[in-house]
Amino acid sequence: MEIPYTISTRPDTGLWNAKIGIWLFLASEVMLFGGLFSAYVFLRLDAQPGEWPHGLLNVPIGTFNTAILIVSSVTVVLAWAALKMRRYNAYWWYMLATILCGIIFLFVKLYLEWPPKFSHYGVFIKPEAREKYEPYLGNHRREEKGLEPRIEITGHLENHEALTDSNIKEYEIALDPVNADPDNPSHDRPHFIPLPATEKVAKIDKQDVERIDSFGPWHSAYFASYFTITGLHGAHVLAGVLVFLYMWLPVSKKVYQRNPEHLANRVEVSGLFWHFVDLIWIFVFPLFYLL
């Protein structure tokens, strides 16, 4: 038994099966990410003044990853075009480039971007104690200028043992520039190139601290959405890489030899998926890195 229209098109619809299938699947994916992005909007609109952090992500790395994904979207189209022109060798190289781009993206995400977040801490100051930490928060000036108050002091935690040892009464934080020099107007907007933590260490009395958390998903609704959405997006990138790998390996050359159009169709539908994954990133990048 043969299923009709797997490779050739059905005359009245002008489509082959998998092309409809992948578009339907992508419609479903739009709703999935749409749900998550709506949640982001909902939570951000709900946030109290000062609660939604800005400028904590590394914009150059994000920009680099954006470029990588865009390049890979181009190479996957070139791979498909090469197959259409029956140039398997060119296809092989373009597909390899696409796969490498996917792997670079994941490497950057998992080794360069995520890990530093877990050693960077934010100390939320109790409302009644904020006046005491005015030298680090700079809220007087912000109030005059009509900016949201700062409620958090961020930087590297110097004494990790303070997290568990109740005998230690203070947290020692090597301050981020924004808290080291809070009245500097250049910190009112996020920096494109992130500035490293300063040498200046602040001692924060535990009694004044509402909570202290690293920049993991538990830090805030912002980081919760960041890790959830980029994590799910990363899973999609990984899935795309695995599918491409399967189409690049010799096992798929057999499909090509039997019917080149069959492999071209496969690359086309998985390419559509890849463009979609790219497109999601095009939303993720401004939402989390820039806005």
Next chain:
Amino acid sequence: MDASTSHPPSPGFGETGETHGPHHHEAGHDHEHHELGFWRKYIFSTDHKVIGIQYGICGMIFLFMGFSLMMIMRWQLAYPGQALPLIGKWLPYIFGANSMPDGKMTPEFYNSLGAMHGTIMIFLGVVPVAFAAFGNFVVPLQIGAPDMTFPKVNAASFWAFAVGGAIMLTSFFVPGGAAKGGWTSYTPLSDIADKGPGFHTVLNGQSLWLIGFIFLITSSLLGAVNFITTIIQLRAKGLTWMRLPFFVWSQFVTAFLLLLAFPPLEAAIIMQLMDRTAATSFFLPAGMIVNGAPLHVSGGGSPLLWQHLFWFLGHPEVYVLILPAFGIVGEILANNSRKPLWGYKSLVFSVLVIGFLSFVVWAHHMWLTGMGSTVSAFFQTTTLLISIPSVIILSAFFISLWGGSIRFNVPMLFVTAFLPMFGIGGLTGIPLAFNSADLYLHDTYYVIAHFHYIVAPGTIFGLFAGVYYWFPKATGRMMSEFWGKVHFWPSLICMNVIFLPMFLQGMLGMHRRWYDGGQGWTLAGEHIWGLSGFQWNTPISWAAWIMGLAQIPFIINFFWSIKHGKKVNDNPWEATTLEWTAPSPPPHGNFVTTPVAYRGPYEYSLPGREKDFTMQNEPVDPSERSRRMAEPALAH
């Protein structure tokens, strides 16, 4: 294992039905005639009919399980605090010592049963049977297709469902028992339930509920993609859109609902799972106190967000439950009234309008959350609008009966019962659509009665009708008429004894989640028709148990008839649609000759014909055409 299961199906978009994997090499190019082994043929099959039957049998088992949970709960509601006789002392051995010590149900166990009853019935019972089982078995046959467009994806869909179901069932046996937050799993309660000392981060009732759900959503996604593509691409020659049987249309719209409504719930489930395992607080506001201690979370989350995302699925889901039943009812109604389905086009457009509107009514489940009057007014309007196509469908069905020569066989009995039962369910929903009336009725037994009238004597009766109707196609044998009637009449009576009094209880203000059946509630002491609101629990419970017994004839009839039912020809109901042109049971690939459709789906009782049915694949001959159009000319 064989080729189809040893490599992942995901890259297989655009793959042909039969694999070209290494397994087939020894068979060379003869693989199409290759005899499949038992496992490949009946268990890991990619044949849409086998998958449909797998879904059907699993789904019916789950339906009975879900119903059994409710039968246990009904004891607690009728006789709160008393030890359950006979099986009570055995249940702790199954569900753990904390479920029913000495046969007396604990509140936690009651909550687990309630939550899992809803979850199992809807997501593991009705949807798999109504959509996946009937859709898989019937749709390709009705459109004259050899199989689904993506047979391996189809099998993957079933196995994702099976894994999801297994995880849901496993959750009964972890410390703390199965999920307790209701089938809606409202936050923040579900975020913090089964968490903390004594609970595993992942292996606890609520987390397993979430993980199981991810599999179920994956399953319905794969199924929905497959159904839509199949209906678009594999219709037989001549089977234009307006010649599709109504059942195919209803499945088509249902597939779109599943495709687009489930993912936002998946997003919500991922977020709740993050809340439970990665300490995020998507649904947790700051400053919560749990067990007297402040909860260490970042806060900044919103419990209402869950409700929005949940009901964005939840409402289309209601139509996922009912639309396939509409489709089944339409087929059987036309067949057994021996006349065309009345208003075919209005039915099709009504189903399409329902599909569209069902995405903009979700917040009518949330009148009590204080969304504000503007939002409420919007959703109240859309909710009332969606009742219009539903009423059109029901009216068209009733009119279809008019002037027909009705045959009251078992499928038709269930269908004729469906119509008024669904009518009661639908009409009692209107007070709930008005937010002023809903403020009082919200979360009472009135709501329970309303949606059970739609789903139980509505959808499930439709499903029974479908099982009796298509059984001969699947097996080549009939189910017994007599035992079918023994199944039907007690079920119909018990359904009404169960759910009609619940309207009264609800209007007394009895809450749907009370563990003691409303014993302690003052107004539950008010008498209606000689019994107090609380006392009504007793007849309801007895009716539920009798209905459980009434399913035994069905179960026996079903399995007995597979081997011993009366043998029948390929078209025992004298129906017109294409599935009846295939052999019974249809072989792999379905049709002996590829069917071509020449006419609409319900050409019953055409004038001037010997038979009262004309099948879709019967060519239209010129004489027929002139006879049809030129009646007056004959007078000369």
